[in-house]
Amino acid sequence: MSKKVYVDQDACIGCGACVAIAGDFGIFDFNDQNKAYVVKQPTSESEFEAAEDGKSACPVDAIKIQ
Ligand code: SF4
Numbered sequence: 001m002s003k004k005v006y007v008d009q010d011a012c013i014g015c016g017a018c019v020a021i022a023g024d025f026g027i028f029d030f031n032d033q034n035k036a037y038v039v040k041q042p043t044s045e046s047e048f049e050a051a052e053d054g055k056s057a058c059p060v061d062a063i064k065i066q
Pocket of ligand 1: 007011012013014015016017018019035036054057058059060061062063
């Protein structure tokens with residue numbers, strides 16, 4: 001799997017949706033500026049789905065998967 005997940009730190013408003021949705025997979029967390037960042041790149045199908053779900057839930061389209 002070569003896709004990577006990114007969080008645009010300038011766009012993130014720290015709403016927490018991605019952290020809540022994909023939190024069980026440990027993919028997103030908050031940094032010390034209360035912006036989400038990618039803790040761990042997804043490596044399994046279920047982790048990618050969790051990342052996609054987080055991306056879909058983001059109100060400002062700050063999560064990129066490419
Ligand atoms: S859902 Fe989007 S705006 Fe909300 S914390 Fe995650 S990246 Fe930031």
